[in-house]
Amino acid sequence: QGIKDTIRKEPEKFIAYNNGLTITATEGDIIEESGRLFIKSLKDFQIVNGGQTTATIYFSEKDGLDISKVNVMAKINVAKESTIDELEELISNISTFSNAQSRVSKVDLRSRNPQLVQLKGLTESVVTPSGKKWFFERAKG
Structure with missing residues (x-):
């Protein structure tokens, strides 16, 4: 409920109040435009931590809330040249350690x-x- 309240009452502060997303991918393509870097594509994109945040934003917009001022921080781990087993272990460890903090x-x-x-x-x-x-x-x- 706190996530949705922030979207409703203080959407511009969402990025400060929310822990954001942790994402894994096997490859990433970065481009530069006007001196800024942008992600063009991610291969095998997976949200490892932040599912509740993602779902709440999605359903908030579906319920008619304006999400145009909502920004979300994302930590993206690109595991190049990893085997399937290594990637699965990375995903498991990120999920475990991200949710095991005090x-x-x-x-x-x-x-x-x-x-x-x-x-x-x-x-x-x-x-x-x-x-x-x-x-x-x-x-x-």
């Missing part, structure tokens, strides 16, 4: 909040009545 809690995401930074500073400089310092942890660890 989960970040909402509390940890707020740890950079200016008020929390200020409170942390106070706990390091203000002494308790018993003469001990306060302990305040903005994020786990």
Whole structure:
């Protein structure tokens, strides 16, 4: 639901809020026009991570939402001269490692909040009545 809400309310910020796509291909053809590089074609193109993002954008447009301001970051891995087995292993590993990173809690995401930074500073400089310092942890660890 968060992905669709961003498309609806803040489509221009989609690229900043979304992790994007991870794609594999066996070959890629790049062209240059006016000093910029463009992907002309990808062979054996496969989205390895980002299926939910892709589906949500597709169905959002189908439901009548304007997706013209939605930009999506993509990491493209071109595995040239790989055997089928090597490509399958790469795809499996990308999928496994992309989805096995440590989960970040909402509390940890707020740890950079200016008020929390200020409170942390106070706990390091203000002494308790018993003469001990306060302990305040903005994020786990």
